[in-house]
Amino acid sequence: MVNFFLLILIYSGIYALMAIGQNLITGYTGMLSLCQAGFFAIGSYVTAILATSLGWSLWATLPVAALLSAMFGVLIGLPTLRLKGDYLAIATLGFGEIVRNVLNNWDSLTGGPMGIQRIPMATIFSFTINPYKKWAFLALVILIVVISYYLFERLGRSRMGRALQAIRDDEIAAASMGINVTKYKVWAFAIGASVAGIAGSLQSVFSLSVTPNSYTFMVSIMVLCMVVLGGMGNFAAVILGAFIIQLISYFPQLTGLSSVIPPQFKQILFGLILVVMMIWRPQGIIGVRSYRVGQKKSKAKGAK
Amino acid sequence: MALLNIDNISVSYGSIKALKQVSMHVNEGDIVSLIGANGAGKSTLLKAIVGLEPLVEGSITFEDEIICCDTVSKSVPTEKIAKKGIALVPEGRRVFADMSVEENLDMGAFLIRDEEVIRKKKEEMYDFFPILGARRKQKTRSLSGGEQQMMAIARALMSSPRMILLDEPGLGLAPLIIQDIFDKIAYINKSENVTVFLVEQNARMALKASTEGYVMENGRIVLSGSSKDLLNNDSVQSAYLGA
Numbered sequence: 001m002v003n004f005f006l007l008i009l010i011y012s013g014i015y016a017l018m019a020i021g022q023n024l025i026t027g028y029t030g031m032l033s034l035c036q037a038g039f040f041a042i043g044s045y046v047t048a049i050l051a052t053s054l055g056w057s058l059w060a061t062l063p064v065a066a067l068l069s070a071m072f073g074v075l076i077g078l079p080t081l082r083l084k085g086d087y088l089a090i091a092t093l094g095f096g097e098i099v100r101n102v103l104n105n106w107d108s109l110t111g112g113p114m115g116i117q118r119i120p121m122a123t124i125f126s127f128t129i130n131p132y133k134k135w136a137f138l139a140l141v142i143l144i145v146v147i148s149y150y151l152f153e154r155l156g157r158s159r160m161g162r163a164l165q166a167i168r169d170d171e172i173a174a175a176s177m178g179i180n181v182t183k184y185k186v187w188a189f190a191i192g193a194s195v196a197g198i199a200g201s202l203q204s205v206f207s208l209s210v211t212p213n214s215y216t217f218m219v220s221i222m223v224l225c226m227v228v229l230g231g232m233g234n235f236a237a238v239i240l241g242a243f244i245i246q247l248i249s250y251f252p253q254l255t256g257l258s259s260v261i262p263p264q265f266k267q268i269l270f271g272l273i274l275v276v277m278m279i280w281r282p283q284g285i286i287g288v289r290s291y292r293v294g295q296k297k298s299k300a301k302g303a304k
Numbered sequence: 305m306a307l308l309n310i311d312n313i314s315v316s317y318g319s320i321k322a323l324k325q326v327s328m329h330v331n332e333g334d335i336v337s338l339i340g341a342n343g344a345g346k347s348t349l350l351k352a353i354v355g356l357e358p359l360v361e362g363s364i365t366f367e368d369e370i371i372c373c374d375t376v377s378k379s380v381p382t383e384k385i386a387k388k389g390i391a392l393v394p395e396g397r398r399v400f401a402d403m404s405v406e407e408n409l410d411m412g413a414f415l416i417r418d419e420e421v422i423r424k425k426k427e428e429m430y431d432f433f434p435i436l437g438a439r440r441k442q443k444t445r446s447l448s449g450g451e452q453q454m455m456a457i458a459r460a461l462m463s464s465p466r467m468i469l470l471d472e473p474g475l476g477l478a479p480l481i482i483q484d485i486f487d488k489i490a491y492i493n494k495s496e497n498v499t500v501f502l503v504e505q506n507a508r509m510a511l512k513a514s515t516e517g518y519v520m521e522n523g524r525i526v527l528s529g530s531s532k533d534l535l536n537n538d539s540v541q542s543a544y545l546g547a
Contacts, residue, residue, distance in 0.1 A: 165403070170398045175386075177412055177463075178384075178414050
């Protein structure tokens, strides 16, 4: 039981990293992106491939995973960021699926649908972080979440953070203040992607194997749920959101009711959470600033 | 030489020409108004000046330097135009509603890195618009329309621009409040030596407040001259002043 709870905490941490990135992209900048799973997959496969074929340690693969995810973030960002709202969501959704399909079919590099097995465990000063001994792995995850939280919190309060919020509130006004809208949007996208890449690295040294099926669209939806549930624009809140969503998704196993409750149950629940939150508490359960997609426009019209 | 010179520009939205060979100029220190009906192309012209709409032909120069022309690569991007000293107060105010008044003013000073300058500038704005000083910690969302308009103007002035473009500052406001805002604009023009380019549907107010005026119809400039002459012009009177 304790072990199972630790597992949930570890997954909460890994997803919290993705949620932190999603929060920068969606909560701060107002871009509805649905491809954290794609960046998560890229990070995982970078670590898996470099560790198995070149024998790199986790620590050497982490920056590569972050950088490569960020690069793909820029690559997808540059052409799609002029799209808004649902159009951006659709374009990014497509990107996530492309990544998964490439991983599924590039047999020589990714092992195709079988994925990559026997990924070496992470080590730190000759101490092996064995994923079966969950305390050590949890400590590693918490360490990385705390560092990321600190850095993103700083970023959110910085000049760049203010620019992103201005872009979210009103792009035209932001541009006429002298803010380079495209540049900041691409940066937000790249930084948000890089932290999802790091989450991917952790995932692959935790499960010690990667298969394309772990990176479905459902992952991106879960991450979005975490941000909406916790509170858009608040990094601490989205970490809490990550924990709650993980608890919910393991609820059947946790209560021993997995034979009664069908596995599809969590997808229904996620949809329900999104709807309920949007109607009654759009700022999230914590949420420092009230922000609602589409509210900006109706208000501007009301002011006329 | 004029501070802002618009030379024969056209702007299209797809196959529809919104601006047709428009030429005009704004001299340093003046208040120039552009009047015209809904859909005449006034806002499009302002957007073109700050680089938000690409030109099909013609060019716009600011301080003898080309800022917009028909090739994108030679045009200056919007954020750099702001840096050169043109501040736009967009139509419908477009304030950052979730930020406080003070944070909005901070955003206006985005290009200024010196905290001390920003602080002084903010105090100056609170002197200009005492109501903003009283509400500096309030969310902009909770301000009235007139207060939001004043805040939008103050935000534009934060960067100490050479020239300020006002897009329908009187939109949706009570006549008394519009008068108040126009008085402020005249005062700022004098005391700060900021050149003002004013776009308005409220022709009488705009012409009274300005020195030079232009009249736009269907994307063309149809009349121009000193504001006094325009106020007395028969066709302007019948079309815009309801006389």
